[in-house]
Amino acid sequence: MEQKLKEEEKKVGVIETWLRKHTLLFKGATRHPFILSIRDGSIDITSFKSWLAQDYLFVRAFVPFVASVLIKAWKESDESGDMEVILGGVASLEDEISWFKREASKWGISLSEVVPQQTNKKYCGLLESLMSPDVEYTVAITAFWVIEVVYQESFAHCIGEGSKTPQELKETCERWGSEAFAKYCQSLQNIVNRRLQKASDEELKKAEHTFLNVLEYEVDFWNMSRGNV
Numbered sequence: 001m002e003q004k005l006k007e008e009e010k011k012v013g014v015i016e017t018w019l020r021k022h023t024l025l026f027k028g029a030t031r032h033p034f035i036l037s038i039r040d041g042s043i044d045i046t047s048f049k050s051w052l053a054q055d056y057l058f059v060r061a062f063v064p065f066v067a068s069v070l071i072k073a074w075k076e077s078d079e080s081g082d083m084e085v086i087l088g089g090v091a092s093l094e095d096e097i098s099w100f101k102r103e104a105s106k107w108g109i110s111l112s113e114v115v116p117q118q119t120n121k122k123y124c125g126l127l128e129s130l131m132s133p134d135v136e137y138t139v140a141i142t143a144f145w146v147i148e149v150v151y152q153e154s155f156a157h158c159i160g161e162g163s164k165t166p167q168e169l170k171e172t173c174e175r176w177g178s179e180a181f182a183k184y185c186q187s188l189q190n191i192v193n194r195r196l197q198k199a200s201d202e203e204l205k206k207a208e209h210t211f212l213n214v215l216e217y218e219v220d221f222w223n224m225s226r227g228n229v
């Protein structure tokens with residue numbers, strides 16, 4: 001019985017284990033000074049605008065990445081429900097791109113003139129490498145989940161108890177900090193945990209490596225937005 005319980009525990013969550021093991025890096029990505037400065041209202045609007053412009057370019061590169069995960073799900077997934085979750089992600093990106101355009105015009109940013117910074121290019125390069133057919137579905141969906149959850153955890157913090165987020169930034173925080181986005185991230189996390197349970201040691205290692213890689217790139221992305229490239 002005791003042994004059985006332990007097995008169950010192991011099964012519940014590879015993700016939980018990773019989050020415990022890599023708490024510092026995860027906090028680094030989700031409680032970054034950029035995010036803390038939104039939450040306490042001290043944010044420098046130049047940083048915000050820089051983030052907005054760069055993130056628009058990132059999201060454009062994110063669309064084909066998510067589409068590649070959809071293809072992998074169709075080819076490799078053992079559960080047909082995965083496709084709907086990912087398709088929902090693709091669909092909401094159309095709205096997100098329109099939102100970026102509206103938001104940019106509100107701030108007087110001309111998106112056609114935005115030049116991608118080196119850090120952004122590097123991150124988009126990581127996305128592109130993960131689009132390769134050689135990358136397993138399990139690894140790709142792990143990356144997808146962690147990319148989304150960093151924004152969910154970060155922006156939810158900006159609208160949580162006691163936050164002093166400036167009014168004009170609240171809509172941005174709601175986009176990723178909302179209950180609906182949290183639910184969507186949970187659906188992705190359930191897929192990832194299910195896949196990781198069944199993964200080989202080799203695949204597990206690759207997935208964990210990708211998880212860490214994404215977290216590092218997210219930290220770099222926030223750093224870039226604050227002007228410390």
Ligand SMILES: Cc1ncc(CNC=O)c(N)n1
Nearest residue numbers: 055058059062147148151221
């Ligand atoms: C750099 C970065 N990471 C994650 C997200 C969230 N996913 C889609 O919007 C994002 N927009 N930008």
